Amino acid sequence: MTILTNRRGLLRAAGGIATAGLPLPAFAQGSPPPKPDRIVVNASGGGMATQLRRSYFAEFERLHGIRVVDTSPVDFGKLRAMVTSGNPEWTVTEIGGQDVDRAKELNLLEPIDTSIVDLSRYPAAGRNSHAFIGSAYSTVLGFRSDVFRDGSHPKGWAEFWDVRRFPGARSLRNHPVDNLEFALLADGVPMDQIYPIDMDRAFRKLDEIRPHISVWWSTGAQPAQMLVDREVVLATGWNGRFFELARRNAPVGSEFMQGSLKSSAYGIPRGTRQAYWGQQLFQVMTNPRLQAMYATELSYAGLHPDTASFVAEDIRPLLPTAPVNLERQFWLNVGWWTENGARAQERWNRWMLQRG
Amino acid sequence: MSSPGDSRRTTARRRETALFLLAVPALLLLGIIFAWPVLRLLAMSVEDGTLANFEKATLDELYLYVLFDSVKIAAMVMAICLLVAYPVAFWLSRAGRWGVALGMFALLLPFWTSVLVRTYAWLVLLGRNGVVNRWLRDAGLIDAPLPLLHNTSGVLIGMVHVLLPYMVFPIYASLLRIDPDLSRAAEGLGAPAWRSFLRVTFPLSLPGVSAGCALVFVLSLGFFITPALLGGGRVIMVSMLIEQQVREFLDWPFAAALSTVLLVATLAIYALIGRITRGARHA
Amino acid sequence: MELSVKGIVRRFGPVTALGGVDLDVAEGEFLTILGPSGSGKTTLLKTVAGFEIPDEGRVLLGGEDVTLAPPRRRDVGMVFQNYALFPHMSVAQNVAFPLEMRRRPRDEVKRRVIEALRLVELEGYGDRLPRQLSGGQQQRVALARAVVFGPRLLLLDEPFGALDRKLRESLQLEVRRLQRQLRLTTLFITHDQEEALIMSDRIAVMDKGRIEQVGAPGDLYAHPATRFVADFLGESNLLDGSASAGHAAIPGFGAVPLPAGQPDGGVTLLLRPEALRIAADAAAMPCRGQGKVLETVFLGQSAKLRMALDGGGEVLARLPLRPSDPPPAREGETVAVGFAPEDLHVVPRG
Numbered sequence: 001m002t003i004l005t006n007r008r009g010l011l012r013a014a015g016g017i018a019t020a021g022l023p024l025p026a027f028a029q030g031s032p033p034p035k036p037d038r039i040v041v042n043a044s045g046g047g048m049a050t051q052l053r054r055s056y057f058a059e060f061e062r063l064h065g066i067r068v069v070d071t072s073p074v075d076f077g078k079l080r081a082m083v084t085s086g087n088p089e090w091t092v093t094e095i096g097g098q099d100v101d102r103a104k105e106l107n108l109l110e111p112i113d114t115s116i117v118d119l120s121r122y123p124a125a126g127r128n129s130h131a132f133i134g135s136a137y138s139t140v141l142g143f144r145s146d147v148f149r150d151g152s153h154p155k156g157w158a159e160f161w162d163v164r165r166f167p168g169a170r171s172l173r174n175h176p177v178d179n180l181e182f183a184l185l186a187d188g189v190p191m192d193q194i195y196p197i198d199m200d201r202a203f204r205k206l207d208e209i210r211p212h213i214s215v216w217w218s219t220g221a222q223p224a225q226m227l228v229d230r231e232v233v234l235a236t237g238w239n240g241r242f243f244e245l246a247r248r249n250a251p252v253g254s255e256f257m258q259g260s261l262k263s264s265a266y267g268i269p270r271g272t273r274q275a276y277w278g279q280q281l282f283q284v285m286t287n288p289r290l291q292a293m294y295a296t297e298l299s300y301a302g303l304h305p306d307t308a309s310f311v312a313e314d315i316r317p318l319l320p321t322a323p324v325n326l327e328r329q330f331w332l333n334v335g336w337w338t339e340n341g342a343r344a345q346e347r348w349n350r351w352m353l354q355r356g
Numbered sequence: 357m358s359s360p361g362d363s364r365r366t367t368a369r370r371r372e373t374a375l376f377l378l379a380v381p382a383l384l385l386l387g388i389i390f391a392w393p394v395l396r397l398l399a400m401s402v403e404d405g406t407l408a409n410f411e412k413a414t415l416d417e418l419y420l421y422v423l424f425d426s427v428k429i430a431a432m433v434m435a436i437c438l439l440v441a442y443p444v445a446f447w448l449s450r451a452g453r454w455g456v457a458l459g460m461f462a463l464l465l466p467f468w469t470s471v472l473v474r475t476y477a478w479l480v481l482l483g484r485n486g487v488v489n490r491w492l493r494d495a496g497l498i499d500a501p502l503p504l505l506h507n508t509s510g511v512l513i514g515m516v517h518v519l520l521p522y523m524v525f526p527i528y529a530s531l532l533r534i535d536p537d538l539s540r541a542a543e544g545l546g547a548p549a550w551r552s553f554l555r556v557t558f559p560l561s562l563p564g565v566s567a568g569c570a571l572v573f574v575l576s577l578g579f580f581i582t583p584a585l586l587g588g589g590r591v592i593m594v595s596m597l598i599e600q601q602v603r604e605f606l607d608w609p610f611a612a613a614l615s616t617v618l619l620v621a622t623l624a625i626y627a628l629i630g631r632i633t634r635g636a637r638h639a
Numbered sequence: 640m641e642l643s644v645k646g647i648v649r650r651f652g653p654v655t656a657l658g659g660v661d662l663d664v665a666e667g668e669f670l671t672i673l674g675p676s677g678s679g680k681t682t683l684l685k686t687v688a689g690f691e692i693p694d695e696g697r698v699l700l701g702g703e704d705v706t707l708a709p710p711r712r713r714d715v716g717m718v719f720q721n722y723a724l725f726p727h728m729s730v731a732q733n734v735a736f737p738l739e740m741r742r743r744p745r746d747e748v749k750r751r752v753i754e755a756l757r758l759v760e761l762e763g764y765g766d767r768l769p770r771q772l773s774g775g776q777q778q779r780v781a782l783a784r785a786v787v788f789g790p791r792l793l794l795l796d797e798p799f800g801a802l803d804r805k806l807r808e809s810l811q812l813e814v815r816r817l818q819r820q821l822r823l824t825t826l827f828i829t830h831d832q833e834e835a836l837i838m839s840d841r842i843a844v845m846d847k848g849r850i851e852q853v854g855a856p857g858d859l860y861a862h863p864a865t866r867f868v869a870d871f872l873g874e875s876n877l878l879d880g881s882a883s884a885g886h887a888a889i890p891g892f893g894a895v896p897l898p899a900g901q902p903d904g905g906v907t908l909l910l911r912p913e914a915l916r917i918a919a920d921a922a923a924m925p926c927r928g929q930g931k932v933l934e935t936v937f938l939g940q941s942a943k944l945r946m947a948l949d950g951g952g953e954v955l956a957r958l959p960l961r962p963s964d965p966p967p968a969r970e971g972e973t974v975a976v977g978f979a980p981e982d983l984h985v986v987p988r989g
Contacts (some may be wrong), residue, residue, distance in 0.1 A: 213485075352589060
């Protein structure tokens with residue numbers, strides 16, 4: 001596979017650069033560097049940007065008197081280009097969960113300075129040498145609650161695949177991530193035996209559902225909107241999108257059963273001038289009270305163990321990190337995707353082009 | 357020794373040089389923002405010392421198929437744009453002051469909204485339970501909703517909407533440049549309006565048609581938001597694959613090879629459009 | 640009458656471009672519409688060609704009412720101000736255009752195109768594009784295209800405006816020759832009075848959307864019906880005076896005799912500059928005065944003098960010169976000036 005040998009070549013090259021440069025102690029001692037008038041935070045935008053501002057940026061601005069400017073969207077290619085060309089514009093950027101390892105390998109991130117960012121009470125899943133884990137989210141099953149009343153909706157992917165018992169148009173993401181896992185689960189693979197993914201088996205199972213997928217979605221807003229418009233009655237989607245609809249009393253529900261958990265991470269692009277203030281922003285984001293504010297609005301819960309206790313009781317079961325939900329879901333294996341993503345994507349593209 | 361003739365030639369040459377200097381900033385800019393990146397792209401695609409990336413981009417049936425499909429969609433968008441835009445441009449070129457103001461406003465209005473928002477608006481309009489299907493059903497014209505979205509027709513509608521102004525304006529401009537006395541002369545010499553249009557106005561507007569077609573075609577090939585959203589995953593444009601390679605897999609060399617193939621295909625088709633319209637003009 | 644225009648009125652909003660125009664052009668006649676810009680002559684031409692529909696009145700061609708007929712049904716050949724040659728067609732294709740529109744057989748088209756190009760002396764230019772020709776050549780192609788199909792009427796809209804003087808004069812004569820040869824009824828539009836005098840059988844002078852006077856060039860020159868015509872056509876001295884008992888009192892000249900039957904009251908008299916004589920030559924003239932020379936202009940075969948009359952007012956005199964003649968007067972000099980009363984013309988509507 002040309003692609004893979006190429007990537008390895010790249011990784012080697014990047015590693016070489018990393019070892020050649022001397023690691024600098026990040027502001028170990030002494031007074032903090034001078035305050036800039038602003039820092040730039042790049043994230044997913046939309047409603048998330050609003051809540052990031054209300055929960056964290058406002059507090060950071062109040063504490064340090066530095067304005068936070070937000071940009072979007074999250075773009076791994078751009079991150080790499082910025083770091084490669086030097087002097088990144090972003091102080092902090094969100095990184096798709098599956099990209100954290102790659103970003104670290106390519107030496108695109110500043111290490112997290114734990115003398116500033118206090119992670120002492122964080123669980124192991126929330127500690128990463130180069131990324132700050134902001135929150136956890138999950139790809140779950142969304143449904144029209146007026147079509148599937150009183151808990152009669154499909155629970156788990158075998159039922160999602162069962163078009164006779166649960167008729168109606170469906171939507172899946174136009175991407176192999178999650179879908180290969182869901183296909184295996186639908187085919188009877190237990191949650192703890194998904195990895196390594198048997199791609200042949202997964203695509204065979206996907207062949208079955210393909211005629212019933214009316215839309216292969218490509219942006220997070222799509223599945224929610226299609227459920228609202230009754231374009232489809234079942235769709236996979238990010239739990240926060242469905243949470244938002246439920247809060248607005250739209251006839252849309254979501255099911256955490258066999259959901260695919262991942263963490264949303266933030267990193268500091270290597271070489272950015274305001275790295276110190278990026279670390280300070282992370283410290284603000286570890287505050288469980290602020291995390292609770294954020295979770296209450298978006299259902300994306302931070303990983304500080306005290307967060308749940310600050311969230312209203314009726315909202316707790318809607319958080320992907322709620323104990324009852326955690327045990328019904330699986331964590332996406334980022335390592336597998338880092339290794340096999342390109343191969344899976346290419347196969348996915350070919351599979352999409354087989355008309356039918 | 358130089359004769360007076362020589363010094364005159366020198367003066368003339370100096371003037372030409374001065375004129376050329378005027379073009380230097382533009383050439384430099386073009387060199388910096390276009391030629392240099394393209395060369396780097398080309399260099400990147402062969403940085404492993406082999407043509408493996410090009411082999412894959414041009415021989416693998418996946419990429420060939422997608423490239424062919426992209427060209428086909430771009431060509432369809434171009435054709436539909438031309439059919440819709442020409443009458444609009446023609447009307448604009450003959451409309452009064454208020455007509456032009458209104459027409460321009462309607463044409464430019466979409467530019468004030470992002471492509472993303474416009475694309476979402478189509479989702480609302482064209483969906484199974486969207487405005488259009490509801491109207492048609494209420495009017496009793498159809499029983500089951502028409503599949504307007506999440507397929508090629510959705511992509512075509514969305515792309516034509518976004519790209520229409522790029523076809524209207526060049527045609528409008530070339531129609532305005534035509535001396536109105538020419539169609540008067542044709543009519544006075546015995547031509548009915550349609551023959552005057554076919555023999556005089558249309559051939560003279562071909563430079564605009566050619567420019568519009570080239571613009572729309574080239575822009576179409578680069579689209580990925582609209583086809584991704586309105587195609588429901590069933591339409592894959594080569595630009596979407598390039599974006600995937602750059603953003604998700606960081607395989608820039610292969611993305612560069614794909615881009616180069618796309619660029620070459622674009623230039624070839626661009627040349628073809630020019631040749632066809634020039635041919636038609638003197639037919 | 641080949642062309643009859645009856646009571647044409649055309650308004651554009653509050654502006655009246657044509658305020659009731661009547662005009663007849665006889666078969667084979669060359670009639671010029673002469674007027675300053677904004678006088679309505681172009682609107683009149685467009686109405687005849689069919690590009691404008693009049694609000695009132697009728698246009699008749701060969702006795703047929705064509706007021707509402709589209710241009711292509713009028714069989715009118717027109718040469719536009721900037722020729723309006725089709726830039727993407729060759730000279731031959733341009734000339735063939737009206738024949739093709741009339742669906743003439745191919746060999747006839749070919750033959751007539753060659754004939755028409757021969758007529759305007761452009762044989763062998765058939766394959767060129769208009770932009771490869773000079774202005775004068777383009778003009779002749781336009782003419783060939785306008786006459787090749789044997790139109791009932793030829794319309795020429797200031798066709799010489801863009802040409803230099805010499806080319807213009809030779810083309811004026813050529814157009815006139817062609818028009819006579821083909822016996823083409825022609826309506827010609829110009830603001831250039833000299834051109835109008837050279838080319839026309841008759842001239843219609845237009846002003847403010849009306850025709851002031853129609854007549855042969857010599858007649859218009861000698862007997863203008865209105866002050867506007869007198870002023871617009873050639874150079875003129877317009878003298879205002881009051882008439883009583885067959886004489887008019889004119890400042891600077893005293894009482895001059897008027898043609899019989901002239902009623903008493905205010906009167907405007909036209910005196911062409913060439914009717915005036917000065918110094919010794921003035922002595923023989925029945926009407927005399929005296930004035931100071933303000934300005935002299937040497938014109939080759941004549942000299943022009945602007946003089947301030949002793950009794951008030953200014954006159955313009957044009958004096959013929961032979962090559963050996965000395966200058967007729969110096970600037971600042973006071974000389975006698977006079978004329979013969981029969982050279983006076985009473986302008987009826989002064």
